[in-house]
Amino acid sequence: MVAGAAPDGGGASADALSAKVVVQNLTIRYGKHVALRGLDLSIRRNEILGIIGPAGSGKTSFLRALNRMDEFIPGMEVEGRITFDGRDIRRVRNVYALRSRIGVVFPLPVGLPLTVYENVALAPRLRGVRKGSELDEIVERCLRRAALWEEVKDRLDSLGSLLSGGQQQRLTIARALSQEPDLLLLDEFSIAVDPVTTMRIEDVLKDLKNEMSIVLVTNLVQQARRLADRTAFFLTGEHVETSGTARIFSGIVKDPRTHDYIEGRFG
Amino acid sequence: MxxxxxxxxxxxxxxxxxxxxxxxxxxxxxxxxxxxxxxxGGIFAFIAREGLGFVFTEFDAGEFFGSIAWRPTSALDATYGALALIVGTASITGLAMVVSIPFSLAAAVFIGEFARGRVRETLKVLVELLAAIPSVVWGFIGFSIMNSLIIDVFDVPIGLNVLNAGIILGLMAAPIMTTIAEDALKAVPDGYREAAEALGATRWQVIRKVVIPAAKNGLVAAVLLGVGRGFGETMVVLMASGHSINLPDSVFDSVRALTATIAAELGETAVGSDHFRALFTLGILLFLVTFAINLAADTIMRGIRRKGERGRP
Structure with a gap:
């Protein structure tokens, strides 16, 4: 199946060799309910791929399938093929190693019940970094990159959950960066964050793009417009189309529903 | 109007x-x-009324806590040394905790973190059923089955001893500890697990680094309640411990527990006699210890609840 086949679209074949992640014919079910139907899409290296669409369109399910988090959701079934750097993620023998290369930022900040420092040091510790100086260095670097260092450098030993909402969300971004991921998945990260902090995080993401691929699931159409190189539109489990962000927002769409959604006529 | x-x-x-x-x-x-x-209040007043009369007259702290000579029925020279009884209770409870803590925490982690769906529900029901088995049944198992098993396996003359009572009491306390520990694990938000899993942590790493630290207070409370249960249990220790006054050298020695002493002797004493009142003094000791343990467990549990409320956005 060649979905939405356009040169700059989501066609799997065009990107087969160079893409970071290639998704082919992905269907996700929860029991009888189909959350995502026959998705073909690729995520390129060093791009921000925006995914927009109203609630219930399968965006979050897609993210879950990318790092095999479906294994923790009872009843969630995934069919189809996803390759990460050419490897079928269903067939990797160490799923933990795969997940450790994929950073995830959830809609509501999940500060683990640890100190600010330990939140960021956890992933390095898990992969075997023991030396205090090395951990200090990683923690400071990740917090700086998440634009949080200046605010928390004097309270690294206080609980992460005592930070403000916006700070906590930047802490989870720092934590995701501490994994040194190649792929960063953001699921509506700005839901619980004030506009000023959102802008700061957006600036961070623009920088991070040079080092990794980023998938940005968002409810805010304008956020995709500001950040994404390409934008995919999902609607009730259907992948309507993927196109260059500039094209989509200048009205060059293959499906009129995309245009209607962007213009705010529904959703 | x-x-x-x-x-x-x-x-x-x-x-x-x-x-x-x-x-x-x-x-x-x-x-x-x-x-x-x-x-x-009433129970404490009752025990105190009977026991304190002894505490302020015949009671000799040096003898009570320092001597093993519990000879309340001696006509000439009655002595009330409770050391052997205290050590007996402590050794049985201690061994019971060695048996039940790893057992019940492992069971709680399996039920709470690994088992899914029907397996999990079935196990929870079974564990709760186990907790409902009357203690006299456990005592009977100790008296008949464990007794001969210990004699056969370890080649010792008698199987009613610290080992027997400790194992039986441990098995008996384990279901309650499992249930409370599992509740503590369940109170850890799933978001923590998901976030840690997304970092690439293995399941054991998630449990060790995130879930157990987050549930620590509840787990400690579970253990404390188990200790309190063991300390106050009567029937099992009466039936399985051998019930002989003795400072044990090994787990194969018979001992006698505080609770079992009260249960066995109270019916044969004259109301108001020194012996009668001495048994109530043992009661005061038991009451104070179990009260302290339960208070500690409760304080710790409260601690979690308050922290949980603060942690929520």
Missing amino acids: NPQALARSRDFDHRGRAWYADRAVTVFVFIGGTSAILFI
Whole structure:
């Protein structure tokens, strides 16, 4: 199946060799309910791929399938093929190693019940970094990159959950960066964050793009417009189309529903 | 004022059925709710009245805590050394905890973190059923099955000893500890697990680094309640410990416990005699220790609840 086949679209074949992640014919079910139907899409290296669409369109399910988090959701079934750097993620023998290369930022900040420092040091510790100086260095670097260092450098030993909402969300971004991921998945990260902090995080993401691929699931159409190189539109489990962000927002769409959604006529 | 409004405002003084029902229920639940205070106070007053008379007259702390000579029925020279009884209770409870803590924490982690769906539900029901087995049944198992098993396996002359009572008591305390520990694990938000899993942590890493630290207070409380249960248990230690006054050198020695002593001797004493009152002094000791353990467990549990509330956004 060649979905939405356009040169700059989501066609799997065009990107087969160079893409970071290639998704082919992905269907996700929860029991009888189909959350995502026959998705073909690729995520390129060093791009921000925006995914927009109203609630219930399968965006979050897609993210879950990318790092095999479906294994923790009872009843969630995934069919189809996803390759990460050419490897079928269903067939990797160490799923933990795969997940450790994929950073995830959830809609509501999940500060683990640890100190600010330990939140960021956890992933390095898990992969075997023991030396205090090395951990200090990683923690400071990740917090700086998440634009949080200046605010928390004097309270690294206080609980992460005592930070403000916006700070906590930047802490989870720092934590995701501490994994040194190649792929960063953001699921509506700005839901619980004030506009000023959102802008700061957006600036961070623009920088991070040079080092990794980023998938940005968002409810805010304008956020995709500001950040994404390409934008995919999902609607009730259907992948309507993927196109260059500039094209989509200048009205060059293959499906009129995309245009209607962007213009705010529904959703 | 117009007559209609006047008539209606008269209702303000009319107490109907609903008003009286409400008042009756209020009084009833107040009595039910506060009776716990009454009972605790009453029990303590009762034990204290019988026991304190002894504490302030015949009682010799040096003998009570330092001597193993519990000879309350000696006509010439009755002595009340409770050391062997205290050590007996402590050694059985200690061994019971060695048996039940790893067992029940492992069971709680399996049920809470690994088991899914029907397996999990079935296990939870079974564990709760296990907790409901009467202690005399456990005592019987110790008395008959464990006894001969220990004699056969370890080639010792008698199988009613610290080992027997400790194992049986441990198995008996484990279901309650499992249930409370599992509740503590369940109280850890799933978001923590998901976030840690997304970092690439293995399941064991998630449990060790995130879930157990987050549930730590509840787990400690579970253990403490298990200790309290073991300390106060009577029937099992009476039936399985051998019930002989002895400072144990090994787990194969028979011992006698505080609770078992009270249960076995109280029926044969004259009310108000020194012996009778000495048994109540043992009761005071038991009461104070179990009260302290339960208070500690409760304080710790409260700690979690408060922290949980603060942690929520």
